[in-house]
Amino acid sequence: MPAEQSVKIAVRGLTKVFGDEPKDALALLRQGETKQAIFEKTGLAVGVADADFDVIEGEILVVMGLSGSGKSSLIRCLNRLNEPTAGQILLDGRDIVPLGHRELLEVRRSKYGMVFQHFALFPHRSIRENVEFGLEIQGCAVDERAEKALIALKQVGLEGWEDATPGQLSGGMQQRVGLARALAVDPDVLLMDEAFSALDPLIRRDMQQELVALQSRVRKTIVFITHDLDEALFLGNRIVLMKDARIEQVGTAEEILSNPATPYVERFVAEVDKTKVLTASAVMRRARSVAFVNDGPRTVLRKMEDEDLSFLCVVETDFRLRGIVRDDAALDAVKRGEKSITSIMEPGVQPVGPDTPVRDLFGLLAETTMPAPVVDDAGRLLGVVVRASLLQGLAESIGSNGNASTSDSATEIVETAA
Structure with a gap:
């Protein structure tokens, strides 16, 4: 407790x-x-x-x-x-x-x-x-x-x-x-x-x-x-x-x-459809690396290269989420000689709470390759949900119970994500 x-x-x-x-x-x-x-x-x-x-x-x-x-x-x-x-x-x-x-x-x-x-x-x-x-x-x-x-x-x-x-x-x-x-x-x-x-x-x-x-x-x-x-x-x-x-x-x-x-x-x-009950915290991944607001584009690119990522979540020093930055935008900023990532930050996908049901994430992730950030009540970054982690979480859930209704929902997600 x-x-x-x-x-x-x-x-x-x-x-x-x-x-x-x-x-x-x-x-x-x-x-x-x-x-x-x-x-x-x-x-x-x-x-x-x-x-x-x-x-x-x-x-x-x-x-x-x-x-x-x-x-x-x-x-x-x-x-x-x-x-x-x-x-x-x-x-x-x-x-x-x-x-x-x-x-x-x-x-x-x-x-x-x-x-x-x-x-x-x-x-x-x-x-x-x-x-x-x-x-x-x-x-x-x-x-x-x-x-x-x-x-x-x-x-x-x-x-x-x-x-x-x-x-x-x-x-x-x-x-x-x-x-x-x-x-x-x-x-x-x-x-x-x-x-x-x-x-x-x-x-x-x-x-x-x-x-x-x-x-x-x-x-x-x-x-x-x-x-x-x-x-x-x-x-x-x-x-x-x-x-x-x-x-x-x-x-x-x-x-x-x-x-x-x-x-x-x-x-x-x-017979419970687990997609109605499993939450973002169960399927999210911890952010392997983040960009801080005061980082420069070269620093951000180096972090992306080290982790083989095409984007990073941008946070304050207390980990409050500010947005995302993509690798191509950071590379362009380096070429322009910019020293800050402020101008290339994007709002990204709407953040969700850790208790958000998995079913509510389908629509968020269906039309984008970007992750859904998971934040606490103070807006601090806890992790991200990407399509792969969403499907993996559901697959593990299905494997534990053999739940037919969950399998049907997972099929819908796969078809949507394809």
């Missing part, structure tokens, strides 16, 4: 067994028995088995799996709507499992907001009054909660709808009200349990995009539950993939697709 990131929630050995007298189930879990075998022997249902993972502050962590995998049981343990049978849940370093009723209520009210699959709105309350509900429970003054509700509605794009009732809103708008209600109490952590599953596909995609945009503004820590792999890949900074109450793998979408930890994960992601 990078030094600048901090852990908001640390889950250690978390286990949830539904039913009385869970000791037998715990003993069987320690022996490696499966969820199904434990149910057959004891009649007890294992919801979560020995889960270990961290939630990084400010990330969207997606917990996904098929029905019965344990994902909803897990998220409800995080705020103890499900009482854990064993393990720790460290919120800002404090284990909330031993907390008494009063302390737990305070944690839920001040630290957590929850958004459910079904909107759970009060039909006879106005939209503003629905959003105020959590603040009302907290004992906020009338004027204060009205102000906070309006701010939350504006954050989710429902400004002007505060006096409407839920029945006047579409499904997507009602889900935004649920999100605004959670945001109004200004929680540290948003728990979203299948929050978009009840929506029509187009509205669902809109809400996914809205959530990503909202997250870029408010920077909450979000744990999002879904059974939909495409949704997980779109939303998640990282993904926790579950099967039969156990965690199969934790990682970024790219890590899970490129290096599945178990045969189950490999089968689960087999």
Whole structure:
């Protein structure tokens, strides 16, 4: 974990067994028995088995799996709507499992907001009054909660709808009200349990995009539950993939697709089109040499000759990208006796970020022999993507999984690049 990131929630050995007298189930879990075998022997249902993972502050962590995998049981343990049978849940370093009723209520009210699959709105309350509900429970003054509700509605794009009732809103708008209600109490952590599953596909995609945009503004820590792999890949900074109450793998979408930890994960992601998930950072090459803004054309030509290159990226001394320079332009500048490359710099291909999906690079590289520079948030050069590295990255991806949909996309690229 990078030094600048901090852990908001640390889950250690978390286990949830539904039913009385869970000791037998715990003993069987320690022996490696499966969820199904434990149910057959004891009649007890294992919801979560020995889960270990961290939630990084400010990330969207997606917990996904098929029905019965344990994902909803897990998220409800995080705020103890499900009482854990064993393990720790460290919120800002404090284990909330031993907390008494009063302390737990305070944690839920001040630290957590929850958004459910079904909107759970009060039909006879106005939209503003629905959003105020959590603040009302907290004992906020009338004027204060009205102000906070309006701010939350504006954050989710429902400004002007505060006096409407839920029945006047579409499904997507009602889900935004649920999100605004959670945001109004200004929680540290948003728990979203299948929050978009009840929506029509187009509205669902809109809400996914809205959530990503909202997250870029408010920077909450979000744990999002879904059974939909495409949704997980779109939303998640990282993904926790579950099967039969156990965690199969934790990682970024790219890590899970490129290096599945178990045969189950490999089968689960087999049909995913990797060109939608692989990013520029996975297929870029480090720049073997660069030209600095203050270099002269002779220096630039020498660097090109040493590395057998026909171009160089031009950067400031702090590696912020300025453009590119070609060998023929540098040679002409030498003949003219110029001492600077400033006049021969070109803007080149539009820079991309390291998280840019590979699919978005196709068009950039289809009509040019120039590379696509990859830069960080400050515009500093990280590397370049050329056609060869793009195809090599895809070929390695195909080789690891034999993914048919990825093969089709790679064929399209080859045809385009030819």
